[in-house]
Amino acid sequence: MSESSPDPLRYVHSGRVGDTAKYLxxxxxxxQCRDRYRAAGFGEPGESEVNSWRNSWPPLLRALVRAGLEDLWIYLEFGTPEGNSRFDALLLGSTGAGELAAVVVELKQWKQAASLSHDRVRVGGKGGDIRTHPVAQVAGYTTFLCYWFSSxxxxxxxxxxxxxxxxxEKDVTPLRGLSQTGYGCPVLSGELVSRTPDGELLRELLRCSDARAVSDTQLKAFETSSWRPNRELLSLVADAIRRNPSFVLIGDQQDAFLQIRAKVDDxxxxxxxxxxxxxxxxxxxxxxxxxxxxxxxxxxTEEGARYGTPSATLRRNVRLAAGVPGSSRLFDLPRGVLKGATLVILDxxxxLRRSGGDFGTYVRKNLANVPVVVVFLDERQRIRPTEGLGAWEVHRLAEDPRIDVVSHELRGxxxxxxxxxxxxWVDALFYDHPYSWSSPDYDLGVxxxxxxMEKWLEECLRQERRARISAGFCWSWDKVEEGQQHPGVRIEWQDAHTGHAHLWRRAWNLHEEEIGDEGEVVAPQSQLWATQPGGENQIGCVYTAQGLEYDDAGVILGPDLVRRGDRWEARREKSHDPAMTRVGAEEYLELALNTxxxxxxRGMRSCRLYSTDEETQEFLTSLMPPTPV
Known part of the structure; x- marks a missing residue:
């Protein structure tokens, strides 16, 4: 089995606890820590970050020194090798030959917080910020260490x-319930630590009662170890995927699965x-x-497989579908030289972004050590000017005598x-000669x-179906501060019978999920809009819908794509997508049609269409009779 090259560890500071206490x-x-933060590739530290160092590091180091743990090794702002997380502090202590205690410490400056549902807390009383429960944070970090450290x-x-x-103590007590439900992570208050006598009791509180100084050999072994998934993690994810009904294969999918497996085996x-x-x-x-x-x-397989997709929305949803803590890195698009995988799947x-060289360069540079790469592609789903992969680019890899290229078509x-x-019908509507819809095998209407459209949505929901409304990117997606009104989709329309003017407004691609007073999710964040409860309360866009599906799809065509005579016209100036700022008219038409x-x-059972442009609305209506709601 091939070995991964060690990932260089990144942190702001490392050293003995006693020495670090003096440095503070x-x-x-x-x-100096500011400079190391930048050098580690963490970006530019904000003032709030630096203030947290000033306020939180000294109490921790004082407690460790009081406990007689000066010889333990400490990392401050320890970055996990996959780059997704940073621990406030990581303590290492030897517990025997070849074994270290690794203690993840999450530091909080909070004075008051209340537990909510879904592993959330409200900080600072009613109306305060909603944050992830710190015990859940630590559980994620410790799970990563358990499943990915390899030596x-x-x-x-x-x-x-x-x-x-x-x-x-009275302020911390409400947070301790979660630590008693399987997480096994104590929550310590400043009061408890300060009143605990020096010595053994304090070492127990800090989970270091059996830890002593780390030897140079142990420290070197830790810092040069590989970070790769272990067999337990791979097996857990494999079992979760196999049990998930969303991934049951039928018909053409099953045939394709067997044929691709044969090709992989060959x-x-x-x-x-x-x-x-x-x-x-x-x-x-x-x-x-x-x-x-x-x-x-x-x-x-011994080394397992990796899945990657450039779609952040799809990536987040498949992580949820797997539901295995510590597995998120398995679903990241491989960047840098990848080793230790039998199969890489690019969904x-x-x-894929066009920057950084062509696809052949990516395969030869990043995936050269992977025996099989499977690429899933639909060229008509390219929706950004900076993205896209053509089948011809994949086939061009066959020019390299070391690489075989084979194709498979999914026709179901x-x-x-x-x-x-x-x-x-949809392909003819956008890319060929549109014709009237008359097939009885799908519920389509205008x-x-x-x-x-909203009444139609409500009727679908009453039937316990997962219905959603999406729209073109024709409304701003500006992030707002807490307490401000969310920007949304705003459509003015006039009743043809009464002549009355109406304004229809709905939330649009929420940057952050909305949490109720009891911690319940009222509306999910936009990446989970298509799959999680509450998504029906907002309007989604192509970036949060692509790769996903729901029962019933309502689609609002905005003013960026209109029908004039016998052709479609794109109006880039009506788009609020910042990715389209410098796109020419011809390219924008292609992207809008694809969008x-x-x-x-997206809809499994039905689709309803509406255009904000009167002439386009008349054109769509002419292709079918209006569907009664």
Whole structure:
């Protein structure tokens, strides 16, 4: 089995606890940490970050010194090698030959916080900020250490604790319930630590009663170890995927799965690198097939498989679907040289960014050590000017004598009620000669106004169906401060019968989830809009819908794409998507057509259309009779 090269550790400071306590008394120490923060690639530290160092590091170091733990090793602002998280502090202490205690410490300056549902807390009383429960934070960090640290010479006994150094015991007590529900992470108040006598009791509180000085050999083994998923993690993810009903394969998907497995087996037996291109339109089962391949090879092969997608929305949703703590890195798009994987799956490859060289460079540079790469692609789902991958680029890899390229086509339709007629109609509508809709195998219609679309949505919801309304990117997506009104979709329309003017407004792509007084999620953050409860209370866009599906799809065509005569016209100036600022008219037309094609093909059972442009609305209506609500 090939070994991953060690990932360089990144942190702001490391050293013995006793030495670090002395450094904190030096005026220049914090400024030196600013420089190390930048050098580690963490970015520019904000003033709030630096103030947290000044306020939180000294109480922790004083407690460690009082406990007689001066010889332990400490990292401050320890960055996990996958780059997604930073620990406030990580303590290392030897518990025997070849074993270290690794204690993750989460520091909080809070004086008061109340536990809510869904592993959340409200900080500072009623109306305060909603944050992740610090015990849940630590649980994520410790799980990462358990599943990803790999060393032939060293094992970690992973532990964690939360230290609210400004808080009294009465303020911390409400937070301790979560630590008693399987997380096993104590929450310490400043009052408790200060009143605990020096010595053994304090060492127990800090989870270091059996820890002593780390030897130079142990420290070197820790800092040069590999970070890669262990077999337990791979097996857990494989089992979760196999059990998930969203990834059950039928019909054409199952045939494709068996054929691709045979091709993968041939590639592994030949010893040559192979790239398998899987083309498929909307609803052809690309992601379901990709996840089944992931689960299969993660569970059967020694080194496992990796899944990556450029779509942040899809990535977040498949992580939730797997539901295994510590597994998030398995779903990241590989960057840098990847080793230790039998199979890499690139889903939604049409979303790959064009910067940093062509696709061939990416495969030869980043994935050169991976025997098989499977690429899932639909060229008509390219929606940004900076993105896109053509099938010709994949086939061009065959010019390299070391690489075999094979193709597979997914021709089935498992969305839109399995209606090939609807998929064909949508493609004709946008790319060919539109014709009237008459097929009985899919529920398609045009509504007269947005209020009518909302009534249709409500009826779907009453039938316990997952219905959503999406729209073109024709409204601003500005982030707002807490307490300000969310920007939203605003449509003015006039009743043809009464002549009355109406204003229809709905929330639009929420940057942050909305939390109720009891901690319940009222509306999810936009990346989870399509799949989580409460998503029906906002309007989504192509970036938060692509790669996903729901029962019923309402689509609002904005003024950026209009029908004039026998052709579509794109109006880039009507777009609020910052990615389109410098796009020419011809390219924007292609992207707009692709965007609305994606939105119209999300619905499993039905689709309703509405255009804010009167002439376009008349054109759509002419293709079918209005559907009564």
């Amino acid at each position: 008394e030096m005026p220049e120490f914090i400024d 032939p010479d060293l094992s970690l006994d992973v532990r964690g604790l939360v230290f609210l150094h400004n808080a009294d 590639a592994l037996a030949s010893g040559r690198q192979s790239v398998i291109l899987v083309n498929g339109g909307p609803g052809s089962g690309k992601t379901a097939l990709a996840m089944r391949l992931l689960g299969t090879y993660m569970g059967e 939604e490859a049409h979303r 339709s498992f969305r839109c009620n399995g209606s090939r007629a609807f998929s064909t 509504v007269r106004n947005p209020s009518e 609305y094609r994606v939105l119209m093909t």
